[in-house]
Amino acid sequence: MSPAAPGDVPGEAGAPSTSVALDCAYFDAWRCRSCTLLATPYERQLAEQQARIEALLPEMPWDAPHASAVGGFRNKAKMAVAGSVDAPTIGILAADGSGIDLRACPLHEQPIVDAMPVLEQLVRDARLTPYDVPNRRGELKHLILTASPDGELALRLVLRSTESLGRLRKHLGLLDALPLASVSANLLPQHKAVLEGDDELLLAGSGVLEMRVNGIGLRLRPRSFFQTNTAVASALYREATAWIDEADPASLLDLYCGVGGFALHAARAGRPVAGVEVTAEAIDAARETAAAMGADASFTVGDATSVDLEGARAPELVVVNPPRRGIGELAGRLEASAVRRVVYSSCNPVTLAKDLAAMPGLRPVRGRVFDMFPHTEHAEVLVELERA
Structure with missing residues (x-):
């Protein structure tokens, strides 16, 4: 069995076609059916995924979804x-x-x-x-x-x-x-x-x-989290960084920062960044990468939901990349804060929709779907919010 050639959204620069399906003998023999959408042509998977996510979330402009290779993508x-x-x-x-x-x-x-x-x-x-x-x-x-x-x-x-x-x-x-x-x-x-x-x-x-x-050597220790699709994760970081560079915030805080992917990409423009993550191992790794880059970055072990966002201490832009449960009570705190802009990366559109509803003062201005998990209904969604 062999994976098909990598696919991406038709029309994107240098992107190959997505018309070839993945050949999987395990699926065909009913030994593994984890890839529930494998029998669905990949272009249709993307289109239906985009429609599901748009139906769940508030109206906003959407860029074309970023596709994945259909096989050989899991790291x-x-x-x-x-x-x-x-x-x-x-x-x-x-x-x-x-x-x-x-x-x-x-x-x-x-x-x-x-x-x-x-x-x-x-x-x-x-x-x-x-x-x-x-x-x-x-x-x-x-x-x-x-x-x-x-x-x-x-x-x-x-x-x-x-x-x-x-x-x-x-x-x-x-x-x-x-x-x-x-x-x-x-x-x-x-x-x-x-x-x-x-x-x-x-x-x-x-x-x-x-x-x-993207030229940044993120360090993973045994218990560290990293997206399972390196190529699509790279595209996700590039897109978020482009949005951040357009906003050009004076201060940036990356919550649920993990090993520092979003913050360290943003730091390459020379701006000061900070990150908060509950896992000490991940924070140690982020600090090491920041030191190797010479980045103006600080990383702290802590609970992202309890970070001080009050008054003049509030960062101008906050990045959130929470687990599937979403940001919970942090949504209300962001809504009440002086934060001007939020870049939200979500692996669960259902909890993303709930969190956005709890932040009516932060208006969605654009979004993009990143197909981190082909052949399933899971996806990563990047949304930019600005203070209304």
């Missing part, structure tokens, strides 16, 4: 491990808890697909017993592999305990064939439907994967 593989030590499956779990092997999933970037046979060998040689969900026994729960634009990889093994760490360390040489920047073990002793636990042990490498996006 992260979150793979459940099941089966046996000698015959592991690496993919997803069926409803009964058995494994469905998806190691050649055509959504993943090629370095991830190429690494899968080596990871299978590691499971077998290090005797990493796959976790049996129905019977609640075994050790290896997930393999999480992230690829950078430069072709480097970061590997995380989610384990039930430290029982297999000795064997794992003994066989790490198997991974020498892979361009790994980081290998870590995450400990998840509980039997619950989550991807990772609280404890992370670095086993090899620097513990940092550099994601070079």
Whole structure:
């Protein structure tokens, strides 16, 4: 099976056609139906997605949606491990808890697909017993592999305990064939439907994967969040930066800033920026990137919803990039503040609509859809708001 050629919106400079569908034997065989829209032509996916989002949100001018490659776009593989030590499956779990092997999933970037046979060998040689969900026994729960634009990889093994760490360390040489920047073990002793636990042990490498996006080397540590579609994320950052540059604010605050993507792109114009994020690991990474750039940027660990926005201390422009639940009470605080402009990046148009309704004093002036997750109804939406 092979992904089709990359696609983008017809008419956009240098954009190839989106008319070719993705060939996926897993989907055709009903082994995996996660890509619920895969049977829908990609141009139609985009058009229907745009119509759904426009119907949810207030009226505003819309730029043409930014499309994705239809295959080979995912920079992260979150793979459940099941089966046996000698015959592991690496993919997803069926409803009964058995494994469905998806190691050649055509959504993943090629370095991830190429690494899968080596990871299978590691499971077998290090005797990493796959976790049996129905019977609640075994050790290896997930393999999480992230690829950078430069072709480097970061590997995380989610384990039930430290029982297999000795064997794992003994066989790490198997991974020498892979361009790994980081290998870590995450400990998840509980039997619950989550991807990772609280404890992370670095086993090899620097513990940092550099994601070079639009010339900025964003640093990802094992628990850092980054968009799963690097090419579309790059376009999202470029668009937001263009809007910010047009507004030319004297001060900018990036809330839910993660590793600093929006703030550090905006900082390249020489303006001072600040960011707030609850995850200390992400803030450390943002500070390191800012120092490497020589940017006038400060980053703080904290709750984005409780940042001081009052009076003269209010920044002129605020960027928000919240999780799926939206910004909640922060919407009311932005509405009551002296903030003149908001750039809102949302992965959930439903909560975006709710948040916009709570900020009637901030008028939507333009929006654009970024298809971060082709073949599904999920999308990233960028909206610019200005004080009415």
